[in-house]
Amino acid sequence: xxxxxxxxxxxxxxxxxxxxxxxxxxxxxxxxxxxxxxxxxxxxxxxxxxxxxxxxxxxxxxxxxxxxxxxxxxxxxxxxxxxxxxxxxxxxxxxxxxxxxxxxxxxxxxxxxxxxxxxxxxxxxxxxxxxxxxxxxxxxxxxxxxxxxxxxxxxxxxxxxxxxxxxxxxxxxxxxx
Amino acid sequence: xxxxxxxxxxxxxxxxxxxxxxxxxxxxxxxxxxxxxxxxxxxxxxxxxxxxxxxxxxxxxxxxxxxxxxxxxxxxxxxxxxxxxxxxxxxxxxxxxxxxxxxxxxxxxxxxxxxxxxxxxxxxxxxxxxxxxxxxxxxxxxxxxxxxxxxxxxxxxxxxxxxxxxxxxxxxxxxxxxxxxxxxxxxxxxxxxxxxxxxxxxxxxxxxxxxxxxxxxxxxxxxxxxxxxxxxxxxxxxxxxxxxxxxxxxxxxxxxxxxxxxxxxxxxxxxxxxxxxxxxxxxxxxxxxxxxxxxxxxxxxxxxxxxxxxxxxxxxxxxxxxxxxxxxxxxxxxxxxxxxxxxxxxxxxxxxxxxxxxxxxxxxxxxxxxxxxxxxxxxxxxxxxxxxxxxxxxxxxxxxxxxxxxxxxxxxxxxxxxxxxxxxxxxxxxxxxxxxxxxxxxxxxxxxxxxxxxxxxxxxxxxxxxxxxxxxxxxxxxxxxxxxxxxxxxxxxxxxxxxxxxxxxxxxxxxxxxxxxxxxxxxx
Numbered sequence: 001x002x003x004x005x006x007x008x009x010x011x012x013x014x015x016x017x018x019x020x021x022x023x024x025x026x027x028x029x030x031x032x033x034x035x036x037x038x039x040x041x042x043x044x045x046x047x048x049x050x051x052x053x054x055x056x057x058x059x060x061x062x063x064x065x066x067x068x069x070x071x072x073x074x075x076x077x078x079x080x081x082x083x084x085x086x087x088x089x090x091x092x093x094x095x096x097x098x099x100x101x102x103x104x105x106x107x108x109x110x111x112x113x114x115x116x117x118x119x120x121x122x123x124x125x126x127x128x129x130x131x132x133x134x135x136x137x138x139x140x141x142x143x144x145x146x147x148x149x150x151x152x153x154x155x156x157x158x159x160x161x162x163x164x165x166x167x168x169x170x171x172x173x174x175x176x177x
Numbered sequence: 178x179x180x181x182x183x184x185x186x187x188x189x190x191x192x193x194x195x196x197x198x199x200x201x202x203x204x205x206x207x208x209x210x211x212x213x214x215x216x217x218x219x220x221x222x223x224x225x226x227x228x229x230x231x232x233x234x235x236x237x238x239x240x241x242x243x244x245x246x247x248x249x250x251x252x253x254x255x256x257x258x259x260x261x262x263x264x265x266x267x268x269x270x271x272x273x274x275x276x277x278x279x280x281x282x283x284x285x286x287x288x289x290x291x292x293x294x295x296x297x298x299x300x301x302x303x304x305x306x307x308x309x310x311x312x313x314x315x316x317x318x319x320x321x322x323x324x325x326x327x328x329x330x331x332x333x334x335x336x337x338x339x340x341x342x343x344x345x346x347x348x349x350x351x352x353x354x355x356x357x358x359x360x361x362x363x364x365x366x367x368x369x370x371x372x373x374x375x376x377x378x379x380x381x382x383x384x385x386x387x388x389x390x391x392x393x394x395x396x397x398x399x400x401x402x403x404x405x406x407x408x409x410x411x412x413x414x415x416x417x418x419x420x421x422x423x424x425x426x427x428x429x430x431x432x433x434x435x436x437x438x439x440x441x442x443x444x445x446x447x448x449x450x451x452x453x454x455x456x457x458x459x460x461x462x463x464x465x466x467x468x469x470x471x472x473x474x475x476x477x478x479x480x481x482x483x484x485x486x487x488x489x490x491x492x493x494x495x496x497x498x499x500x501x502x503x504x505x506x507x508x509x510x511x512x513x514x515x516x517x518x519x520x521x522x523x524x525x526x527x528x529x530x531x532x533x534x535x536x537x538x539x540x541x542x543x544x545x546x547x548x549x550x551x552x553x554x555x556x557x558x559x560x561x562x563x564x565x566x567x568x569x570x571x572x573x574x575x576x577x578x579x580x581x582x583x584x585x586x587x588x589x590x591x592x593x594x595x596x597x598x599x600x601x602x603x604x605x606x607x608x609x610x611x612x613x614x615x616x617x618x619x620x621x622x623x624x625x626x627x628x629x630x631x632x633x634x635x636x637x638x639x640x641x642x643x644x645x646x647x648x649x650x651x652x653x654x655x656x657x658x659x660x661x662x663x664x665x666x667x668x669x670x671x672x673x674x675x676x677x678x679x680x681x682x683x684x685x686x687x688x689x690x691x692x693x694x695x696x697x698x699x700x701x
Contacts, residue, residue, distance in 0.1 A: 018297055021290040033273060033281035035261055039290070052271065052281070074301040081304035081311070088315040088322070089340070090363015094396055099356065106304055113297070 002044050008115070008162035009046040015071060015112035016040060016047030022067035027051045030059045047116055053126045057137025061145050064127040064152045068117035075117070079110025087175050111172070115165050118155030128153060310351075310358045314343040318364060321371070329552050330375035331521035337368035338628070365389075366399040373403050375519050376632055377489040382407030384629040413450035416440060421454065430462040449487050452476035456491065466502050470495065488514045493524055497636075500697055501677065505532045520552040523592065524635065527562055531698050534569045542566060557583055557590030564596045568603075569698040576600060591621040591633035595641050599700075602689040607648045608657045614638075614645040615659045636676070640700035643670050644679045644689075651683075676701040 009016040020039025027034045027049065035050035054060040082103040085091045093100045119127075127149055131137040137145065158164050258274075259265045261281075265274030273281065321336035340360045348354045365388060373381030382403040385393040394401035414421075420428070420436035428436075437455055440446050456472035473495045480487040492511040499508035509532060515525035526549045533542035546566045553559040560583025567576035577600055583593050594617035601610035621633025646666045649657075657663075678700050681687040692700065 014293075017290070018293055021286065021294050024284075024286050024290070025294070028286065031282075033271075033278050034284045035273075035281055052273070052278075055270070074297045077301050077305035077308050078297075081307040084308060084311050084315040085361070088318040089311060089359065089361050090318070090365075090367065091359070091361035092363055095359070095361045096356070099359075106300075109297075109300070110304070 004162045005044065005160060006042055006046050008159075008165040009040070011165060012047075012112035012115040013040060014109050015075065015114070015116035018074075018113060019047050019067055019071050019116040020049050022070040023049045023051070023063075026063055026066045030054060030062060032059075032063070045120065048120050053122070055130065055136070057131045057135075057141060057145075060123075060127045060130040061137070061141075061149070064119040064123045065148050068119060068152070068155075071113045072117045075110050075113025077110075078106050079114055082106030082108075082110055083175075107172075111168050115168055116159070118159040118164070119152055121156045121160055124149075124153045124156040307357045310347060310355060313347060314340045314358065314360060317343050318360075318367075321367065325367070325371055327520065327552070328374075328518065329520045330371045331519070331558075332553065332556065334368055334371035334375055335556075337364055337371060340364050362397055366397040369397065369400045369403070372630075373400075375521055376630075378403040378406040379410055380629075380631060387629050409447060410450060412445055413447055413454075416443065416446055417451070417454050421458070424458055424461060430458070430464070433458050433462075448479045449476045449483070449485075449490075452479065453487075453491055456495075460494075460498070466498055466504070469498060470507075488518070493528075496525075496528055497701070500528060500532055500535075503535075505536055508532060520549075521556075521558065523549075523553075523558040523562065527565060527699075530562065530566060531569060534566075534698060535696055539570060542569075555586070557587035557593050559583075560587065561590065561592040561596050564593070565698070568596070568599065569694060571694055573600060573603060589620050589623065591617045591624065591638065594620060595638055598641055598645060599689075599693050602644065602648070603693055605689075607645065607652050611645045611649045611663070612657055612659060614642045615662070618642055636701040637699055639670075639673065640676050640679045642666065643673055643675050644682060644700060646670070647683055648689075 017039045024034050024039075026032075032054060033052040035052075039049065040046060051063075054063045082105070085099075085103040086107060091100055091103055118124075127145075131142060131145055131149065135142070155164070257266050259267050259277050260272045261277040262274060265276060267273060268275045268278060271278060317336055317340045321333045321340075324330075324333035324336060341364070344358055344360050347358050351358075369381050369385045369388075372384055381400065382393075385397060385400045385404065386407075389396050394404045417437060417440060420433055420440075423436065424433040434455065437451065437458065440451060441448065452472045452475045456469055456476070459469040459472060473491050476487065476491060488511075492515050496508040496511040496515075499505075499511070509529065512525050512529050512532070515522050516529055519525070526545060530542045530545045530549075533539075533545060543566070546562055549562050550559045560579055564576045564579045564583070567573070567579060576596070580593055580597050580600070583590065584597075587593060594613045598610045598613035598617060601607070601613060617633075617638060621631075621638060624630040624633050646663055649663060650667060675683070678687075678692045678697070682689050682692055692698075
């Protein structure tokens, strides 16, 4: 399974690298120690950074969702710009080879970013533990964080088993058929 | 975790910190290893001082203490030592030793990562602008996709055709053509595929060749199938041209059928087309419906054996003939295939609805109308079918209201003007009927010339024009803007063979009202 995970990260390396960057930046902002700031390593933390676990509710929430949110916010417009031109507006190499390559690249980079929006399982579990089990987050915060936490928790497992990448590949294949 | 992996720190600093860490680790290990040593020494002292204790007991005691000491040695490895260096003890509330933690807090974000992060934000903003600019034509195309998935092919074709117009509108708003807002050849390909499914592969191939020339298949690979069908059809037509020309020149039925049948097995002759031309010859010689039907059934069987669908070629024609013969169930067998394959096929739904009315099933007809209206909401064809329904059921006022409502937004519709012409014929207003038929023909020509859409030219339109001009000629035009063209049109139609219904009206056997509100309720 680790091999599949690593393969998925290599396949989406731009997104994996940037995900690692956002994670380290978040750690810096939250004052968490970062163990290994190498983002693309051949192990189960590929595309992430090992860091000290956040001990406060909001910090744990930000650590679990912040980097993914950044990847989503930057990745979605990039994906959209490429995808709608290729699929809906039917840009072909015969229209303009330059623009065709640009849109293919935008689609790829966008998808690679969107394939790396979920946290490591450890971070998702830490969020659950700190915010909901230990209740180190106030009730309003817990209400607002509930759905994103569930999404982050489920997504962490999907990403762990490379399901997100597989789903994206299926989506792209179906879109172009 | 391998300490060497801690990067992002200057090498010298890292080495210095590593030395400090090694020294601290060595001290810790030395301190830990001294504890069991001291305990062993204490045990030896005890042995020498107390000679009452047997050597065995002394050995057991010594052994127990050694094992306890070794357990104490193992435990810190797993729980107490830093997970990074694996040598120093962890700090309070931390997985790391203070030395490693200090190093980790100092770790810097690589320069490349900063560049990548800033670059992706810039690209994202740029992409957002592109996406916004392309969103309007993309939505137009997405509507086309939706209609295509629902087999609403003509609606899909219209949506795809209008993508370029939306792109032009955006360019005019921007004040210049942007290379980032453009409809690609993929849109044209989709439009042509939808056109092929709503009209026929022949019309689609013609449209494609008008847009991209003879080598259209190289530019739009998706339409190659239709170009091949077009080539095959015209090759067959050329091969059968001689007997067909002879037929029109006055050859007997036997001569024509013998000449056509002799072509069976000839290289390049597809027997589907051969049987189709035999059917046309049988139609020309007015052979019985069963004889004509036999050719179509033969063509259908050959098509199925070839694994191809030629329903677009002959289903409507044969269904029309069967309908006029009153063989409604046989007609429905052919027409249902077309209605299933294309939810926007006006002629298929029109015939299906008129068959239901002719059978006395007004509820069934209204359901067919409702289904068509749902799939073609806002289109002229929906208004035209509703108008036809009310006319066929005798509600002429309602029919007129529907047509007028439809013409508000679809004034360029050929069929709506034709339906209005039929209403005027029923009411005996021949001049008005002529004007509406004239407009219907103009609109059909406009669609054919500017949009390559020749679907407006139907046998029904020809028969409507023919009836109108002849009734005007007979009764005289009262007030007509296009009266000057009347003789030209009559001359144009001098070799035209009108339908049975038109002939009956012109011969005075039936009134226009009887023909248009009873039986098949149309002129062809």
